[in-house]
Amino acid sequence: MxxxxxxxxxxxxxxxxxxxxxxxxxxxxxxxxxxxxxxxxxxxxxxxxxxxxxxxxxxxxxxxxxxxxxxxxxxxxxxxxxxxxxxxxxxxxxxxxxxxxxxxxxxxxxxxxxxxxxxxxxxxxxxxxxxxxxxxxxxxxxxxxxxxxxxxxxxxxxxxxxxxxxxxxxxxxxxxxxxxxxxxxxxxxxxxxxxxxxxxxxxxxxxxxxxxxxxxxxxxxxxxxxxxxxxxxxxxxxxxxxxxxxxxxxxxxxxxxxxxxxxxxxxxxxxxxxxxxxxxxxxxxxxxxxxxxxxxxxxxxxxxxxxxxxxxxxxxxxxxxxxxxxxxxxxKTFALTWALDEQKFNNITFKGYEAGYKNSDISGLPRLYYDRAKPWTKTIKYYNTYKATLTADKPVAYVVPQAWGKIIDLFKLNKVAMKRLKHDTTLNVQTYYITDYKTVPRPYEGHYLHSGVQLNVVNNNKIKFYEGDYVVYTNQPINRYIVETLEPQAVDSFFAWNFFDSMLSQKEHYSDYVFEDIAAQYLKAHPELQQKLDKEKERNPQLAKSAGAQLEFVYKNSPFYENTYLRYPVARLLTDTKLDLQ
Known part of the structure; x- marks a missing residue:
């Protein structure tokens, strides 16, 4: 044994x-x-x-x-x-x-x-x-x-x-x-x-x-x-x-x-x-x-x-x-943001525990607790309907400057098909200008998330792109990923996650005492802008009282103002234009 x-x-x-x-x-x-x-x-x-x-x-x-x-x-x-x-x-x-x-x-x-x-x-x-x-x-x-x-x-x-x-x-x-x-x-x-x-x-x-x-x-x-x-x-x-x-x-x-x-x-x-x-x-x-x-x-x-x-x-x-x-x-059309529809719900059977409040042993104030000695089975509401609150129609293609390397790398990882321009090319495109957005006051997962993005849409904008810039056609099974990342108003777009924050700051400005003379000469040569300024002063008394604000008005309405400031760098190609592509 x-x-x-x-x-x-x-x-x-x-x-x-x-x-x-x-x-x-x-x-x-x-x-x-x-x-x-x-x-x-x-x-x-x-x-x-x-x-x-x-x-x-x-x-x-x-x-x-x-x-x-x-x-x-x-x-x-x-x-x-x-x-x-x-x-x-x-x-x-x-x-x-x-x-x-x-x-x-x-x-x-x-x-x-x-x-x-x-x-x-x-x-x-x-x-x-x-x-x-x-x-x-x-x-x-x-x-x-x-x-x-x-x-x-x-x-x-x-x-x-x-x-x-x-x-x-x-x-x-x-x-x-x-x-x-x-x-x-x-x-x-x-x-x-x-x-x-x-x-x-x-x-x-x-x-x-x-x-x-x-x-x-x-x-x-x-x-x-x-x-x-x-x-x-x-x-x-x-x-x-x-x-x-x-x-x-x-x-x-x-x-x-x-x-x-x-x-x-x-x-x-x-x-x-x-x-x-x-x-x-x-x-x-x-x-x-x-x-x-x-x-x-x-x-x-x-x-x-x-x-x-x-x-x-x-x-x-x-x-x-x-x-x-x-x-x-x-x-053609893709949802960018969603909201719960609280008017629609299903009734479901749910098995829970009775919830109540008792005094906290720490603070002495009321605190939530669940009593497992009191199980219950009830019919409760299940809210499972969301509605799109914002949508976007896809363009024929997006044009993504090669400078935005992380986006290109992520698109490659996600098997997004892309072409590249063979030569420097000026394209007639639709562009966005960011007019407003909200940003969280504290970082979330390493980012200051943007939301509530407002856009000024400019059609027929002639923009110069360079050899090697990427053209992303929206005829792919991965279209949802393409649109939801590149449309800046989407809830988790690349814009929302700060990929494009460098275009939110102005790079050029002026010395006011120098620009005073240049602006005066420009207004004389362009009386239509002088009329526009006068009308705006009549409408806005605060502008009429501020010399600096009037100078800024002239600057923003002149060719001296940087046209890339607040311009979203990804452009939308709305027509099936013949391009010379790699």
Whole structure:
């Protein structure tokens, strides 16, 4: 018997090694998440066991100096993105650990990849790509900073090495992490995208909530399939798995009783950016106060069901994506800003906890709390209708001066087709002059965001462009990205994120005592301007009282005034002009 015990122990150890348990599974209380080193040790072992079905790819270098690792599962062993498209297979891209304090997806994916390989459950018509851990920088900064959360025991920090929230970085791409993500996204061109998160906010009974691309912002063809087929199926399957879902809880007022509002993911967010590529997109949001093991298993189940349903509907999803791309290529008008329509809502069943107020032990003043001893089920309002508050008609093409190098680099990463002028060329274009805008008083993610942009539109403006400047035609499936970044009034445009701030400052002016004589001579030579000045003084008594203001009026209405001041540098070509292009 004594001889058998070591053999039995060895057999048990061999079984565990073969199963390759994750740090989460090995912990007795299931309240542990893998470190970055443990994640990076896990997947190469799977590649050794299943070299034909799983492969690792490294992209770029994150701000922490480490590459972004993509884990790819392919049943037939084809890991060439171009050939995968030729085979008419779908691609699902799953992102994990964008906020390392919300690591459920990291642990769930480690288990799911292993189980799909071990149980031979890889789909026939779907290639699944997992970003093993996106915010490597934050993951290395391990601690307990997310204080309102119930587990895991230790986890990474929300900000990356540059203290950026990476889920606000997709459109501006300040981090190397985002640049690597864009390379992955545009290399593998997924039809479906998932970003795994954990929520904060109200308390309620659900472990899992879900953000799906807001229906009014998604392409109508994809929105109909998502709303009527894919999402309902996922909700039913999750309920059957023991993890009943509800839409992400963003309360209209203080608590869910007042109704909940569909989240509007603008392009700064991962799914707001992927929708510009006509990709069906989801965000899982497990509840912060539920035990960590339930959050991990709920995320595991959701990914499993998503992959399964996408396998079932692989052909249909491919056809819908193709149709959406075709229609966006021809689309004329694009929404730039959105607002919630509070007059429209659906009634949904919601399971919450009674909210109330009691005196704070700290301040003695009333504080909000939820009483888990008093669960309730009520019908509440779900506000899921947004209306476009501002739109723009696309031009035939945008002309982007090569000086704006970051824009050109981002367009290249996003597979935007561009041509270049062969020679210096003067073009008759439509230009914008910025007449007003608002700027936040404090920086947000490293930027002073602009909003409320007002424009003076000038048609038939003759502007000189130089050899090598870029012409971006708007006959592409990526039109939404092009228009929403280059139209300065769009909520997450490049203008909003300060890409063009240098054109907001004046470079030339005058010495008043010198310009007095020049202005007087100019008014004598141009009596029509003298008449214009006189009329303006009659209309505006303050102008009549100010010598400096009158001198400035003459300057601004003369050819001496710099015509590039406040002129938005990206021009709009409104006619299909024959150009000499590289």
């Amino acid at each position: 004594k001889k058998l015990l070591p053999l039995l122990s060895m057999a048990l150890l061999f079984g565990k090694a073969h199963a390759q348990l994750t740090p989460f599974e090995q912990s007795t209380d299931k309240n542990t998440t893998a470190t970055y080193a443990e994640v990076m040790a896990h997947y190469p072992k799977l590649v050794k066991q299943f070299p034909q079905q799983v492969k690792l790819f490294n992209y770029g270098s994150t701000d922490a100096g480490k590459p972004l690792t993509l884990v790819v599962l392919s049943k037939d062993g084809n890991f060439d993105p171009t050939k995968i498209k030729q085979q008419n297979k779908r691609v699902i891209l799953i992102n994990n650990g964008i906020h390392p304090g919300e690591p459920e997806g990291i642990d769930a994916s480690m288990m799911l990849v292993r189980d799909m390989l071990k149980k031979k459950q890889l789909p026939n018509d779907v290639v699944v790509c997992f970003i093993a851990l996106y915010n490597i920088d934050g993951s290395l900064n391990r601690g307990q900073s997310r204080v309102s959360q119930n587990g895991p025991r230790a986890y990474g920090f929300r900000g990356n090495y540059r203290n950026l929230d990476l889920n606000r970085d997709f459109i501006k791409a300040d981090s190397r992490n985002a640049l690597a993500f864009l390379q992955i996204l545009n290399t593998w061109q997924p039809e479906v995208f998932l970003d795994n998160h954990a929520s904060n906010g109200s308390d309620y009974q659900y472990v899992m909530t879900l953000i799906e691309t807001q229906k009014d912002k998604q392409h109508p063809i994809l929105a109909e399939y998502t709303a009527k087929t894919l999402s309902p199926k996922l909700y039913k399957r999750m309920e059957k798995s023991g993890y009943e879902m509800i839409p992400y809880v963003e309360s209209l007022k203080r608590s869910p009783d007042s109704g909940i509002v569909a989240f509007l993911e603008t392009p700064r967010f991962s799914t707001g950016h992927t929708v510009q590529h006509n990709i069906i997109s989801y965000v899982t949001e497990t509840h912060m106060l539920k035990p960590y093991d339930k959050k991990v298993y709920a995320t595991y189940e959701f990914m499993h069901h998503l992959i399964d349903v996408c396998q079932r509907d692989a052909k249909q999803i491919g056809e819908l994506k193709h149709k959406a791309d075709e229609q966006v290529t021809q689309q």
